[in-house]
Amino acid sequence: xxxxxxxxxxxxxxxxxxxxxxxxxxxxxxxxxxxxxxxxxxxxxxxxxxxxxxxxxxxxxxxxxxxxxxxxxxxxxxxxxxxxxxxxxxxxxxxxxxxxxxxxxxxxxxxxxxxxxxxxxxxxxxxxxxxxxxxxxxxxxxxxxxxxxxxxxxxxxxxxxxxxxxxxxxxxxxxxxxxxxxxxxxxxxxxxxxxxxxxxxxx
Amino acid sequence: xxxxxxxxxxxxxxxxxxxxxxxxxxxxxxxxxxxxxxxxxxxxxxxxxxxxxxxxxxxxxxxxxxxxxxxxxxxxxxxxxxxxxxxxxxxxxxxxxxxxxxxxxxxxxxxxxxxxxxxxxxxxxxxxxxxxxxxxxxxxxxxxxxxxxxxxxxxxxxxxxxxxxxxxxxxxxxxxxxxxxxxxxxxxxxxxxxxxxxxxxxx
Amino acid sequence: xxxxxxxxxxxxxxxxxxxxxxxxxxxxxxxxxxxxxxxxxxxxxxxxxxxxxxxxxxxxxxxxxxxxxxxxxxxxxxxxxxxxxxxxxxxxxxxxxxxxxxxxxxxxxxxxxxxxxxxxxxxxxxxxxxxxxxxxxxxxxxxxxxxxxxxxxxxxxxxxxxxxxxxxxxxxxxxxxxxxxxxxxxxxxxxxxxxxxxxxxxx
Numbered sequence: 001x002x003x004x005x006x007x008x009x010x011x012x013x014x015x016x017x018x019x020x021x022x023x024x025x026x027x028x029x030x031x032x033x034x035x036x037x038x039x040x041x042x043x044x045x046x047x048x049x050x051x052x053x054x055x056x057x058x059x060x061x062x063x064x065x066x067x068x069x070x071x072x073x074x075x076x077x078x079x080x081x082x083x084x085x086x087x088x089x090x091x092x093x094x095x096x097x098x099x100x101x102x103x104x105x106x107x108x109x110x111x112x113x114x115x116x117x118x119x120x121x122x123x124x125x126x127x128x129x130x131x132x133x134x135x136x137x138x139x140x141x142x143x144x145x146x147x148x149x150x151x152x153x154x155x156x157x158x159x160x161x162x163x164x165x166x167x168x169x170x171x172x173x174x175x176x177x178x179x180x181x182x183x184x185x186x187x188x189x190x191x192x193x194x195x196x197x198x199x200x201x202x203x
Numbered sequence: 204x205x206x207x208x209x210x211x212x213x214x215x216x217x218x219x220x221x222x223x224x225x226x227x228x229x230x231x232x233x234x235x236x237x238x239x240x241x242x243x244x245x246x247x248x249x250x251x252x253x254x255x256x257x258x259x260x261x262x263x264x265x266x267x268x269x270x271x272x273x274x275x276x277x278x279x280x281x282x283x284x285x286x287x288x289x290x291x292x293x294x295x296x297x298x299x300x301x302x303x304x305x306x307x308x309x310x311x312x313x314x315x316x317x318x319x320x321x322x323x324x325x326x327x328x329x330x331x332x333x334x335x336x337x338x339x340x341x342x343x344x345x346x347x348x349x350x351x352x353x354x355x356x357x358x359x360x361x362x363x364x365x366x367x368x369x370x371x372x373x374x375x376x377x378x379x380x381x382x383x384x385x386x387x388x389x390x391x392x393x394x395x396x397x398x399x400x401x402x403x404x405x406x
Numbered sequence: 407x408x409x410x411x412x413x414x415x416x417x418x419x420x421x422x423x424x425x426x427x428x429x430x431x432x433x434x435x436x437x438x439x440x441x442x443x444x445x446x447x448x449x450x451x452x453x454x455x456x457x458x459x460x461x462x463x464x465x466x467x468x469x470x471x472x473x474x475x476x477x478x479x480x481x482x483x484x485x486x487x488x489x490x491x492x493x494x495x496x497x498x499x500x501x502x503x504x505x506x507x508x509x510x511x512x513x514x515x516x517x518x519x520x521x522x523x524x525x526x527x528x529x530x531x532x533x534x535x536x537x538x539x540x541x542x543x544x545x546x547x548x549x550x551x552x553x554x555x556x557x558x559x560x561x562x563x564x565x566x567x568x569x570x571x572x573x574x575x576x577x578x579x580x581x582x583x584x585x586x587x588x589x590x591x592x593x594x595x596x597x598x599x600x601x602x603x604x605x606x607x608x609x
Contacts, residue, residue: 023348029399031355032348046254051452053461055256060321081405118466132543137335139344141545145429145438152437196435202487226551232602234558235551249457258459263524284608340538342547 004100004175009068011097014090016041016069019134020076021083026138030073036137037073041065043130048105048122052112091190092183098150099182102127102157103175106165116162123158124151149189152196157182207303207378212271214300217293219244219272222337223279224286229341233276239340240276244268246333251308251325255315294393295386301353302385305330305360306378309368319365326361327354352392355399360385410506410581415474417503420496422447422475425540426482427489432544436479442543443479447471449536454511454528458518497596498589504556505588508533508563509581512571522568529564530557555595558602563588 019040023033039046042059049057059065079086105126109119128144128151135142144150157178164174188194222243226236242249245262252260262268282289308329312322331347331354338345347353360381367377391397425446429439445452448465455463465471485492511532515525534550534557541548550556563584570580594600 024402024404026344026348027401027403028344028348029350029401031399032345033402035348050253050456051461051463052466053256053459055254056315056317056321057254060255060317063318063320066320066324077402080402083404112462114462114466115469117469117472118462121472136339136542137345137348139342139545141432141434142438142543145432145434145441145543147435196437198433198435199430199439199483199486200433201430201489227605227607229547229551230604230606231547231551232553232604234602235548236605238551253456256459258457259518259520259524260457263458263520266521266523269523269527280605283605286607339542340548340551342545 007096007179008100008104010093011100012041012065012068013072013075014093014097015101015130016072017076017086017090018094018131020073021080021086022134022138024076024080030077033077034069034073036134037069037076038066039137040130040134041069041072043133044101044105044126044128045130047129047133048108048126051125052109052114052122054108054112095153095183095186096179098127098154098186099157099179101130102154102182103161103178106158106161110162110165116166120155120158120162123161124154127154127157146198147195149186149195153182153185153189156185210299210382211303211307213296214303215244215268215271216275216278217296217300218304218333219275220279220289220293221297221334223276224283224289225337225341227279227283233280236280237272237276239337240272240279241269242340243333243337244272244275246336247304247308247329247331248333250332250336251311251329254328255312255317255325257311257315298356298386298389299382301330301357301389302360302382304333305357305385306364306381309361309364313365313368319369323358323361323365326364327357330357330360349401350398352389352398356385356388356392359388413502413585414506414510416499417506418447418471418474419478419481420499420503421507421536422478423482423492423496424500424537426479427486427492428540428544430482430486436483439483440475440479442540443475443482444472445543446536446540447475447478449539450507450511450532450534451536453535453539454514454532457531458515458520458528460514460518501559501589501592502585504533504560504592505563505585507536508560508588509567509584512564512567516568516571522572526561526564526568529567530560533560533563552604553601555592555601559588559591559595562591 016037020033020037023036028036042065045059046057049055102123106119106123109122131144132142160181161174161178164177219240223236223240226239231239245268248262249260252258305326309322309326312325334347335345363384364377364381367380422443426439426443429442434442448471451465452463455461508529512525512529515528537550538548566587567580567584570583
């Protein structure tokens with residue numbers, strides 16, 4: 001298991017915990033908590049695979065990922081009263097997960113000979129849409145449509161990776177540059193409360 | 204048409220009626236009622252087929268099922284003022300439907316040479332996710348994430364069926380044992396108000 | 407670019423603007439507005455392609471459509487304070503879009519050798535389900551399940567087109583007859599406030 005597999009695993013766990021915590025807040029039972037954790041971690045990749053016909057979808061051939069999700073659910077339930085602590089300590093892994101998931105989406109698009117622009121969209125989808133499905137299951141308007149610079153960080157990461165890739169940069173350098181870029185954008189956005197513009201309608 | 208086809212049909216009708224009733228309560232029009240009935244009965248199977256690449260999805264090759272759904276919609280509209288009676292008399296068919304749909308999901312996973320654990324997940328998906336999509340379309344948090352032992356009965360059924368199957372038990376015996384197990388679990392759960400644990404967060 | 411491609415483009419833009427306007431009303435940021443515009447315009451086609459296994463889904467091979475959607479988002483943001491004007495002037499393009507999308511769904515079903523009834527369903531799905539996903543993302547019960555004759559116009563168009571097609575009518579005549587029928591039904595429905603029946607439940 002290489003360095004990036006470990007990052008990928010940490011990202012998956014961070015995503016799953018964020019799903020589990022939201023499900024607990026919605027007073028779901030254990031089954032609901034597990035499903036929401038599952039789709040938060042794997043939903044983006046499922047959409048990506050289904051849209052390009054890459055079936056059976058990824059996790060069906062990598063069932064060990066379900067064990068990571070189960071562990072995440074357990075952690076979320078055990079530490080549910082320390083949410084502030086959890087959310088804070090998850091932030092960095094969640095952002096790394098966003099970067100890694102974005103990269104994996106771009107890579108899969110490129111391997112399937114899709115247009116670079118489509119591959120960038122697949123990257124954003126893989127990184128961001130688990131959270132979108134999580135919010136739909138929890139009956140709220142997706143957070144990333146409203147408050148976060150999340151999607152922008154993912155877009156920047158996807159563009160960075162595909163440019164480095166097409167310039168034949170070393171894979172590891174491309175990975176690390178992308179991860180650093182995504183983390184820097186998100187940290188700065190949160191630090192300085194930067195968000196994308198919204199628009200009001202005059203009555 | 205064999206015995207299990209009849210059970211399958213009764214299950215489909217029970218699922219469709221439960222969808223139609225919820226749509227009527229939400230004051231949807233005839234089109235909305237039909238669509239919600241449709242996805243409640245077929246949504247789990249659609250997800251399963253899409254996830255494993257089994258396309259065109261099942262109902263496209265078995266269009267007669269749409270007639271059953273139309274009949275269910277008609278029944279739901281006609282008897283909408285006797286919901287208590289409807290819900291009570293549907294309970295047993297709904298549970299049989301859950302068992303049959305779970306079995307069909309497991310079987311399709313096994314035929315596609317998927318991992319047994321993945322097949323179990325496909326069974327639960329086929330049995331339970333029509334109701335999840337129904338609730339999303341009706342703008343509420345999925346009921347099975349909150350109150351029901353539904354998913355657990357489906358899980359138990361899927362495990363039971365795949366164990367009997369891998370032990371080379373007779374197909375009919377496997378079917379009947381699974382159905383009985385699912386019905387017993389759900390009846391006991393409702394009778395004794397058993398549900399999965401939820402967790403509160405201390406403020 | 408032929409006459410029908412132009413109608414198709416106008417329909418896509420009308421759909422995308424309707425999505426963008428709803429997202430602006432929900433106070434989404436630019437990313438959310440874009441995504442909702444995207445799924446409103448392309449969601450029906452995505453579902454259709456995924457259900458019949460026509461992957462990668464259509465827009466991945468026709469990425470120029472994303473530029474139309476970007477323009478639509480820009481228009482919606484610029485003219486957001488003239489919603490009444492926008493909605494009124496979009497009505498006709500939106501209805502033409504419904505007709506064209508319905509036709510394209512039916513055609514794809516027929517080319518895939520699916521049952522005519524299934525092709526009709528694919529037509530309705532392509533025409534109507536972008537709006538359904540838009541409403542789910544905006545956390546409301548889909549409008550077409552409650553108020554509109556929208557789906558009925560799409561059904562009539564799909565039936566009209568498949569009948570003319572199976573009678574070997576000229577393609578252009580079939581297109582135009584279908585578009586006229588859909589427009590007439592929707593205009594009459596709005597003019598005379600006709601809607602599908604709903605049902606109340608006695609307490």
